[in-house]
Amino acid sequence: MKIRIKYCGGCNSGYDRVKFVKLIAKAYKDMKGEDLSLAYFDAEDIAAGLMVCGCSVCCPDREDIKDGLYPWYVITNSSFNYFSMDEAEVIKKVVDAISKGERR
Amino acid sequence: MMTAQEYIESLRNLRPRKIYLLGEKVENPVDHPMIRPSINCCAMTYKLAELPEYQDIMTAKSALTGNTINRFVHLHQSTEDLIKKVKMLRLVGQMTGACFQRCVGMDALNAVWSTTYEIDQKYGTNYHERFKQYLIEWEEKDWTVDGCMTDPKGNRSLPPSKQADPDLYVHIVEKRSDGIVVRGAKMHQTGIINSHEILVMPTMSLSLEEADYAVCFAVPSDDPSLIYIYGRQSCDTRKLEKTTVDVGNIKYGGQEAIVIFNDTFVPWERVFMCGETDFAGMLVERFAGYHRQSYGGCKVGNGDVLIGAAAAIAEYNGVAKASHIKDKIIEMVHLNETLYSCGIACSAEGRKTPAGNYLIDIMLANVCKQNVTRYPYEIARLAQDIAGGIVATMPSDADFKSPEIGHWCNKFMIGDAKYSAEERQRMLRLIETMTMGAIAVGYLTESMHGAGSPQAQRILIQRYANLEAKKALARRICGIDEDNLL
Numbered sequence: 001m002k003i004r005i006k007y008c009g010g011c012n013s014g015y016d017r018v019k020f021v022k023l024i025a026k027a028y029k030d031m032k033g034e035d036l037s038l039a040y041f042d043a044e045d046i047a048a049g050l051m052v053c054g055c056s057v058c059c060p061d062r063e064d065i066k067d068g069l070y071p072w073y074v075i076t077n078s079s080f081n082y083f084s085m086d087e088a089e090v091i092k093k094v095v096d097a098i099s100k101g102e103r104r
Numbered sequence: 105m106m107t108a109q110e111y112i113e114s115l116r117n118l119r120p121r122k123i124y125l126l127g128e129k130v131e132n133p134v135d136h137p138m139i140r141p142s143i144n145c146c147a148m149t150y151k152l153a154e155l156p157e158y159q160d161i162m163t164a165k166s167a168l169t170g171n172t173i174n175r176f177v178h179l180h181q182s183t184e185d186l187i188k189k190v191k192m193l194r195l196v197g198q199m200t201g202a203c204f205q206r207c208v209g210m211d212a213l214n215a216v217w218s219t220t221y222e223i224d225q226k227y228g229t230n231y232h233e234r235f236k237q238y239l240i241e242w243e244e245k246d247w248t249v250d251g252c253m254t255d256p257k258g259n260r261s262l263p264p265s266k267q268a269d270p271d272l273y274v275h276i277v278e279k280r281s282d283g284i285v286v287r288g289a290k291m292h293q294t295g296i297i298n299s300h301e302i303l304v305m306p307t308m309s310l311s312l313e314e315a316d317y318a319v320c321f322a323v324p325s326d327d328p329s330l331i332y333i334y335g336r337q338s339c340d341t342r343k344l345e346k347t348t349v350d351v352g353n354i355k356y357g358g359q360e361a362i363v364i365f366n367d368t369f370v371p372w373e374r375v376f377m378c379g380e381t382d383f384a385g386m387l388v389e390r391f392a393g394y395h396r397q398s399y400g401g402c403k404v405g406n407g408d409v410l411i412g413a414a415a416a417i418a419e420y421n422g423v424a425k426a427s428h429i430k431d432k433i434i435e436m437v438h439l440n441e442t443l444y445s446c447g448i449a450c451s452a453e454g455r456k457t458p459a460g461n462y463l464i465d466i467m468l469a470n471v472c473k474q475n476v477t478r479y480p481y482e483i484a485r486l487a488q489d490i491a492g493g494i495v496a497t498m499p500s501d502a503d504f505k506s507p508e509i510g511h512w513c514n515k516f517m518i519g520d521a522k523y524s525a526e527e528r529q530r531m532l533r534l535i536e537t538m539t540m541g542a543i544a545v546g547y548l549t550e551s552m553h554g555a556g557s558p559q560a561q562r563i564l565i566q567r568y569a570n571l572e573a574k575k576a577l578a579r580r581i582c583g584i585d586e587d588n589l590l
Contacts (some may be wrong), residue, residue: 014570057453057465082458083222 002037003098004049004070006060013054015077021052027091032099046070048098073097105174106246108151112143115298119326123297125334133297138343142359145204146248146298148196149176161192168240176206177243179217180462186451190401194444197405201538203358203546205295207402211394212251212303213239214461216320216376219387221459223380231376238322238374250299250325252290252363253391255307264317274304274365275316276378283371284378286319289364296361297332299325309385318384320377321370329368335360337542349501349530352537358546390463395555396473397464400447403476406547407440407483413534414487420528421492422520432486439479446472467568470561477558480551484539491535498532
């Protein structure tokens with residue numbers, strides 16, 4: 001499974017975004033039994049996009065970025081698609097969501 | 105959209121209400137000289153929307169119907185909307201020099217919109233759809249709605265369910281097949297007499313045992329069960345005198361009242377939270393956040409008026425060129441624009457909610473309001489400094505107009521002869537009302553306690569400070585943690 005990662009600019013991040021993405025990749029492997037490949041640019045075989053935001057503003061959530069052939073999910077370490085939740089729940093939501101990711 | 109005149113007439117068309125002021129029942133609030141300035145003030149939110157030169161800020165396209173609506177009834181669809189809200193509030197604050205009251209409804213609608221959506225997602229309720237239908241009517245009828253939050257609270261060390269009198273917080277006393285019955289009161293209700301509807305919210309985070317207090321609902325302001333007791337303001341009875349000069353702000357003013365819910369029936373279609381205690385805190389935090397943003401607009405507009413009054417009185421006194429006067433006015437401007445910067449910042453850093461509307465940045469909104477609890481007081485102090493002691497010792501307008509002594513008042517009240525004694529008199533009265541008279545209720549005390557007292561903001565600032573992230577920054581910089589970058 002390959003997913004696209006789009007980080008925010010990180011101007012005032014409240015947590016380590018890179019470390020958090022690593023946690024997601026590890027959780028994916030643990031739960032699904034396969035590696036999660038991360039792409040930082042658009043590619044043919046991407047199943048889903050993750051906007052990894054450092055704070056609640058989620059500034060990269062713009063239509064010009066989301067204009068891809070796959071679903072996007074906007075996350076921080078305490079929210080999934082703007083719903084507040086704890087870190088473990090965010091990771092679980094992400095793994096569930098990208099597992100269902102299908103190219104449009 | 106309603107015109108200002110239609111708005112004023114719409115208040116006349118409300119059913120008779122139990123409104124008490126100075127111990128007497130008020131039969132005609134619209135024409136009561138102590139109430140009318142606050143109605144004029146709220147009417148300005150309608151008037152400016154009529155005028156082409158203000159429509160870009162005063163109106164918006166409804167997210168629900170696509171119709172052009174007054175921005176005061178708008179669901180914020182972007183950070184640009186949030187910014188325009190602050191600019192609108194500054195504008196109306198400039199045009200009235202007082203609290204125009206309508207922002208509480210706008211702030212409540214945006215908070216209830218997103219919170220009901222999230223309650224429904226968790227519990228499968230249908231509050232959001234109910235609220236959507238209510239909001240469509242609200243937009244179409246261009247209502248002024250009182251966002252109604254603050255309970256009497258009784259003994260502040262006890263939660264609602266432990267109070268000696270359970271009515272000290274609004275609560276459900278009966279659930280029926282067709283709706284609920286609520287009892288209690290809300291304090292300090294800004295503009296409630298001038299509102300068509302009342303949107304009630306809980307006042308604080310609640311625990312599971314306080315389900316009866318976790319209630320959000322709307323009722324018409326002319327519901328027969330409601331009782332209103334009008335709040336006194338400093339110097340308020342000057343509005344009953346023959347002359348308007350001593351009032352200072354001659355047409356506009358603010359308004360607060362207590363509202364009592366004396367076993368008020370609410371049909372289910374107007375109930376938007378009923379026992380979901382875990383969402384009371386979210387609703388309070390969001391409403392308070394929006395309202396704390398509001399103060400970065402309205403109080404700045406009022407501040408513009410006071411700064412203008414201070415600069416004008418300096419000229420009338422003949423001291424405008426004194427360097428210390430110039431410096432004090434610069435300081436007033438700096439403080440005022442700092443508040444505006446906070447209002448704009450928390451808007452620019454706003455975010456989308458799961459329901460789709462936009463929420464301000466909670467941390468920055470609380471910083472904004474924390475500054476508002478301080479800076480208007482300093483601006484007011486500087487205004488009084490520049491005005492001189494005469495701002496508090498000037499004879500009444502009746503003395504100025506007295507055939508016997510009027511000429512003495514005019515002779516000795518003159519400053520720079522380029523300006524009349526009456527101009528000086530009026531400007532001083534404006535500074536007086538904004539810094540210690542009726543308008544100071546809105547400009548100062550409301551700045552202190554409105555949208556939550558200073559400590560309420562400090563609690564939120566602490567909660568959102570994320571000190572762990574800041575400590576991690578420090579640990580890396582001083583070498584405790586590894587720096588993997590360079």
